[in-house]
Each structure stands twice: as C-alpha cells, then as structure tokens.
Amino acid sequence: MSQTRHIVIIGNGISGITCARHLRKLDSDVKITVISGESKYFFSRTALMYVYMGHMKFEHTQPYENWFWEKNRIDLKEGWVKQIDFNSKVLLFTNGDSISFDQLVIATGSKPNKFGWPGQDLANVQGLYSKQDLELMEKTTESGVSHAVIVGGGLIGIEMAEMLSYKKISVTFLVREAGFWNNVLPKEESELVGRHIKEHHFDLRLNAELDEIIGDQNGKVKGVKTKDGELIDCQFVGLTAGVSPNIDFLKNSDLDLKRGVLVDQYFRTNLPDVFAIGDCAEFREVPGKDRKNIEQVWYTGRMHGETLAHNLIKKPVQYNPGVWFNSAKFLDIEYQTYGTVPADWEKDNAINFYWEHSSGKVAFRMLMDQEKKILGVNNFGFRLKHEFFDKAISQGWTGEKVIAHLSKANFDPEFYAPYISEIQKVYKDQFGGEFTPSKKSFIQKLLGARL
Amino acid sequence: MKLIQKLGLVLFLGGLLAFTIIPFLGNYQLSEEIVLSQSKEIHQESMNEILSPLYGKTYQTNFTFISEVNGKIDDYNQERKDNQQWDQVIWDDYTFPLTKASVQSPVKSQPLLFLFLSIGLVVLGGLLYNIPKHQGEPEGIKNNGIFHSKMKNRGWLGMITGTYLILFYIILYWFPAYMVNAVWMVNPLSLLLSGNPASQWFLYGFIYTLAILVMGIRMFRKYRGNKYQQLRTASVMFFQTAFAFLIPEILVLLNQPYYDFKNIWPLDYDFFYDYQISTFLSSGGVGMFMLIWGILLIIIAVPLFTYFYGKRWYCSWVCGCGGLAETVGDPYRQLSDKSLKAWNIERYLIHGVLVLAVVMTLITIANYFSSFSFLGNVTNQLHSFYGFAIGSAFAGVVGTGFYPFMGNRVWCRFGCPLAAYLGMVQRFKSRFRITTNGGQCISCGNCSTYCEMGIDVRWYAQRGQNIVRSSCVGCGVCSAVCPRGVLKLENGPEEGRINENPILIGNDSIKVNA
DSSP states (O other): OOTTOEEEEEOOSHHHHHHHHHHHHHOSSSEEEEEESSOSSOOOGGGHHHHHTTSSOGGGGOSSOTHHHHHTTEEEEESOEEEEETTTTEEEETTSOEEEOSEEEEOOOEEEOOOOOTTTTSBTEEOOOSHHHHHHHHHHTSSSOOEEEEEOOSHHHHHHHHHHHHTTOEEEEEOSSSSTTTTTSOHHHHHHHHHHHHHTTOEEETTOOEEEEEEOTTSBEEEEEETTOOEEEOSEEEEOSOEEEOOGGGTTSSSOBSSSEEEOTTOBOSSTTEEEOGGGEEESSOSSTTOOSSOOSHHHHHHHHHHHHHHHHSSOOOOOBOSOEEEEEETTEEEEEEEOOOSOOOTTTOEEEEEEOTTSSOEEEEEEOTTOBEEEEEEESSOBOHHHHHHHHHTTOBHHHHHHTGGGGBOSOTTOOOHHHHHHHHHHHHHOOSOOOOOOOHHHHHTTOOO | OOHHHHHHHHHHHHHHHHHHHGGGOSEEEOOHHHHHHHSOHHHHHHHHHHHGGGTTOEESSHHHHHHHHHHHHHHHHHHHHHTTOGGGSOOSOOHHHHHHHHEEOHHHHSHHHHHIIIIIHHHHHHHHHHTTTTTTSOSSOOOTTGGGOTTTTTOHHHHHHHHHHHHHHHHHHHOGGGGHHHHHHTHHHHHHHHSSOOOHHHHHHHHHHHHHHHHHHHHHHHTTTOHHHHHHHHHHHHIIIIIIIIHHHHHHHTTOOOOOTTOOTTTSTTTTSHHHHHHHHTSHHHHHHHHHHHHHIIIIIHHHHHHHHOTHHHHTTTOHHHHHHHHTSGGGGGGSOOSHHHHHHHHHHHHHHHHHHHHHHHHHHHHHHTTTOSSHHHHHHHHHHHIIIIIIIIIIIIHHHTHHHHOTTHHHHHTOHHHHHHHHHHHHSOSEEEEEOTTOOOOOOHHHHTOTTOOOHHHHHTTTOOBOOTTOOOOOHHHHHOTTSOEEEEEOOSTTSSOOOBSSTTBOSOOOBO
16 A cells, blocks of 8 residues: 555544554654544543542543644644545545545444333433533533432443532432343342442333423423333433444445444455454454443453554554453452453352352352363452453463462552452352462551451 | 541641631840840840830831831941941841740740641641542542643633642742741740751741641642552652651750751752851761761762663652652643753753852862962852842742742752752763553654653653653653553663663564664
C-alpha cells in the first residue's frame, strides 16, 4: 500500500483511540483521522459518573493532554457521519462535509437499549452512555426531581443510582430477574450486591418488570407502571437494560449487519478495506470458548483496537483473546473476576469453593473443573492480581496450587485485613491440601490486624 | 448537614472571627522600664534616648504605636548611616518585643479566656463538624461534590481561605508585632511547657499542631475503612505533636537546646549555621548527640529508609510540612497541576532549590572552619536571602497559602530540597514502587485527579507500567480512590521494579510492550 494511505476511524472511544495510537506506534507515515461528534478529545466513558458526582471535572476524564494528538499527527475531526459511500470511499457528514478514506474502521460503540416500552421517549427518560447523555442528565436532574426509577439491574443501573443519590434523589430499582445482575453473578454474589444496594437505602425491587412509562400533559414523565400493576410516582426514569451496537446510520448500506457490524476474526467486514471493532462489532463466530459474539467491555475494546492496528500495518493475525477478566465497583464494593465463573453451572461439571467474610461484604469464589483445575475466580471487597490469575488459569493450575500461592495474588493496600490466610484455612478445611496458610506478618501482629 | 455539624461550623467561624479581631484589641503604652528590659545591654542607652518621647503616651491602635516606634528608630539609624557611624546603627529588630511588652489589653489580662474564644472555638467547631461526618454511611471513600464545591475547586470560598492564609503568613513572618495579643493568649501554655514566654513561633507551632490534629480526625472519617490512610494519618499526628511541638519545648525547660529530632537538613536549612553548631557544641553530651543524630539522619536514615520504603517514610508519615499537607491540605489535593509542563517546571525548581541549599551550606561550613575569613559577608547574605525567599516565602506563604489555589503539596513538589534528595534516592535506588494490576485500568482518571504531587498516575496505570517517580510521597490515595483495584504501593526487589509487562494482559493475539 502507498505510504500516504489514509485510515479513517469513526468513533473516538477506547477501541477507536487505541487503534489510532497503535497505528501511529507501528507506522510513522500513515495518515490517521479519528472522527467523533460526541467529543473532540478522547475521554474515558466509564468515568462519566464521577463527573456527575463532582469527583472530577470532564477534562480529568481525558487520558491524554490536548497537544498529544497533534504531536502524534492523529487528526481529530468533529462531526456526525450521516452516510458512507463505500464504492467511492467517501464519508458524508450531517453538516455537509465529506472525507475520503483508503481504509475505514468503524468503532461507533453502543447505545442504550430501549425495548419499545410505551413512554420510553418522554422527557426525563434516558439512558447513560454518551457525554450528551451525561449533560442531559445533569440538566434534567438539576431541579424538580425527587424520585427516580431505574429500569434494569446491571452495571450502569447501579452507577446511575449512585449518581442520583448524590443529588439526594431517592431511587426505585426495577430488576426483572430474581437477583441483581444474576445473569452474570452467581447467587451468593448477587445477594451480596443486593444487600449492599439496600444498605445504601435504594428501593431494590427484584422480579419487577416495567410495563409502561406515564407522562404528564407536557410530555414529561410522572410515573411508571410495573407488570404487577403497581404505579410508582417519579420524575426521572433511567433506562439501563443493557446496550446494543450503535449502527443505525449504516442500515440500508452494502455492509452486512446483524445486531452489530458483522466481522470475521480479523475484524474484516464483508466490504474490502472496511473494518469494525469494539462494541459495535459482531463476530460471525465467537472469538473463543466462553466468549460472546459482541464484546462490550472496556478491555475487549482495547484488545480489538491494538489487534486491528497490528493487522493494518503488519501481517494480519487472528483475534485471539486470552483469559477473561473484568472488574466493576458496586457502590463501595469492588469486584474483580478472572477466568470463567458463570452465573450457574452444572454440579457435575464444576467444583465450587466459596468464602464469604462475616461482614457479608467480602467474598471469594473459585470454580474448578473435574480435575480440580482452576476455571475462574470472583472476588468482592478485596483486590487480587491480574497477572497471577492470568498465569494460573492459562497454565491450568490446580485449585490447591492457586490457594497455596494466594498470598502472591494479594493486591490489597498494606495493613489490610488478612483475608488471604482466612481463605486458605477455609479451603484447607473443605478440600484438604498440602500447604500451610500464610501467617500474620510482624506488622500485622503489631497492629492487631484481624478479620 | 446534621445540626451538630451546623453548630460546629458556627463555632468555627465565630472562633475564626475572634482570632481575627483579637490583634486589634487594647492599647499601647511604652515606658522606660519596658525599653530597658527588652533591649540588649549595648542598646539600652540609645534606645532609651530614642524612645523617651513616647513614654507615658497611650496609643489606641497597634498601627499608630508600631509606626511611631519604628519611625523613631529608623530616624536614629538613618542619621547614623548618613554619618557613616555603622557601629552605632541598631540592626536588631525590637518591634515585636517592645509591642508585646507595651500592649494593655483584655487578652493580656485574661489570656485563657480569649484562647478559648478564638482557637478553642475553632478547634471545638472543627471537631463537631468533622466527627459526625459520614456517620451511618457504609465504609468507603466519597469524593462527592468536590468539584462542585466553592471551597475545594477554586471558588470564592477557596479564594478567601487562600488569601486569609497568605495574609496570616505574611504577618507571622514579617510583621509579628501586629499579632502580639494572639501571642499573649498562649503565654501561659508556653510558660508551662518551656518556662519561657511565648513567641510568635510558639503560637504558630501551637496552631499548626492543633490544625493537624483536628484535620487528622477529619482524615479518619473521610478514609474510614482504609487502614493505610488511618495509620499514616495517626503517624503524622504523633510526630507533629510529640517531636515537633512538645519535645523541643520540654528540652528548653530542661535547659537543653530547642531541637526537633525529625527535622532533617536540607529542609532544616540552618542546621549547619554557626549559631546552631555553637549551640550544639556548648550543650554538652545532649548537644553533641543532637549534632550527630542530625548528621546520621542525613547520611544514614534518608538513604536507608528510602531504599526500603521509598520517600513516603518521611514525606507522608513523619514530616511536619507533609503532615499539614496531608491533613489540612487534603481537601485541596485535587488542585495540583498534572500537565507535562508542570512536571518540567517542577524538576528545574526543586533541584534548583536543592543546589542552592547545598551550596549555601558548603559555604557556611567552609566559613566556619576558616574562622569566618572565607566569604564572610556572602554567607550572611546567602542566609538572609534563603531564609526570606525559600524558608519563609516559598515554604510558608506559597507552601501553605496556596493550598486552595495550587493544591496541598506546592512546597513539597516544587521547593523542598529534602524532598529532592529523598526523591533522587527513591528514583534510582529504592525498593518502593506503585504496581499496577495488569489490564484492569479503565483510564477513569481518579488516580491522577487526586494525586497531590501532580503525577499523571493514569498514564502509567493504563499501560500496565509500575510507577517509579522521584516526586511520589506514597500517600496511597491513588490506590484508595481507584475503583478497579489497579494500584498498590509496594516494597519489593529492585529487579523488575521498572517493568516491561505487555500494555494489556489477556490479549493473546499480539503482545505490545509499553
């Protein structure tokens, strides 16, 4: 390809920006343009909640200083793409501008799900995904909102609840399932989070489904009706029942779409020189065991970005994700997971170890296969090391080996309670094993560290 | 806000108002007796002559009194200077002792009452405000509303607070005669502790210690559930109260030199000044111990402890400046500048101050051993320049007064020569680092925002790179505010300290190193 080929990336979220940065790392000549209508400069979407709560200003969510882009010759183009002419390789913008490309990367992310509920487009009803969503939420909740209903029990839902409580707005949480985020979390973990939600005085309604959102004469929400027929007065409704690929502007084009932009293991779409990464991409075949066709987390966005950048400059490789990991924070409780811990498993296929601290806010789960090899862990309320579990899981360590070396995985700050040795003791009681639980250090004894 | 907190706020503001008004109370009368008792023997005669026109007069304000006294002495000095009678010029500054002795005020006659009404109410109000904070809330750090605050985000409250602090420092360092009433308030306490009447420095030390204690309690509330923060805060509270405030006063009571056992050269820039050395050498075994202890701190403790634990052992666990920054300054930590430009300025400035302090000290020592024949006057000029520009203006006025404008570590980051020394050891020969947790970073920016030293922590965290920076004081707040458990302060083997992990663990397609 020519030295001055022009790679255009639509979307400056984590996938698009990671791709752009790695393109520049690998090739100093290629012309790179990143397009965004949302925000000129890349920001961390996951931090929007902190802006709302006054922990940070919006500019703090921008991981790179503004001069960074010019210095690295990554052109930033503000605007919304209206249409793509794939034949002549031209992008058309809503304001009439156009840009031509040699290769195109679609990284347009997601939009909040709306399932066709009556009243879902009323004023003061919204999801939380974009910078504009944040600004809208700041405006609508500035005054006149005393109670809010959040529909959907997931990560964004609990963030929204925390945000609203900062403004002293009480929250009713409608969760369709029998437990909080229980399509991902096993029962005990789901209950742990549920208890913590209630500890924060949120009105958590499990097995509760939205039927209708009711508006007043001005087209503003005044309440919701649940499937049980209950009416709940509210002045704000948060729709947080997941997200789906943001690809409406691509409909009725030559591009193969399903829920997202269909891609192969090289992020190639059905059209030459057009690629898709991040939340908006849908793999034709799952990229790995226990993986989904659409990967919608921060880390997979980064992996897509760096892999595609490599493929555009060097000899293409298949996308091959390794050991799964993720993390979140439920109000005050941190959560990390490494490997595979599904919400439910067949008793015959997996051996389960679960420990929970008496506070009910700290927990550890490890699943093992029939040969007692580690499949994955969940940890709540304390921190564990990614590197350790990446190694242990990819090398197929036995559960006993993992537990025996668990103090090497500790990532809690110094002087924290010795949860690790407690986990080791409990594991040894249940499964036996040839190891000695780690002892309290001199400092821990000195300071009377205890559980 | 709870009712009791509102009451606390009212008491706090009332006490602050009283503290601000107190310097203006009372009137001033000079007498021969006062002049003779406050002047050195060689000046007694001339001072008596200069000031005798003022005797018996009553001055209603400190402004008129001080300007009258200074005017008379200045006129006298000017005349001597004009006549080249340099030896007769009165170089000593008698304004503070004369004013202190001449004041007639209710504060002087009832010091403890006024102490209670001012500093006492401030402390009480501060406690009532801070102790109930976050009660009934689950454990966890909340930085709610910080950037919506008029106080913590350079709003008008922050501007007023900064201005007040700057004025306080200017008066304390250069115009202490205007606060003699406030000094009288703490006189009984000073007599009790050291047997000496209070100076403005005793007043300052007293306020400083109380500020660290009250705001330390705020830290306990704010960082509840975080053992590292609790212990670190308890440590600075202890070192300030015992080492910086009580022990030096008690030493004086026992006729020993005033000495802060945890203050280390070159932060303690006058440690090698000739009068200090003479004090140590003339105080027998105790003095000699202090001299050796001080030198051991410089050449053994700093490198050794910094090798094992990083500079945090001093900066955020022991140091008094650090203690104030970590307690009183904590609400302003997010105001530090994280730009690359600020980092560049920081490196020039802090190492420049270190060079200046070292050069000044070397000249001082050379002078001492050459019986003051080597650059005698230059030493004095250097001392007064350093004392004014660095010791007072930078460390005090800017260092603390600028909390609400530039964050709580302006001095520690841009100016402290000891921090520069500790930082060099930390950067090049230490087991300390902040490790990052593989690929878990979501680039949210909480770590960088709340880094008081202006380190762009996220830059490293999102690359999976350990943070090895000379400026890091190891306060641990980046780790505390991280929502994904990515950062950990650690002491470990030097090997692999500056790591070469892939940027992102968990992508088996390719491995990209940072």
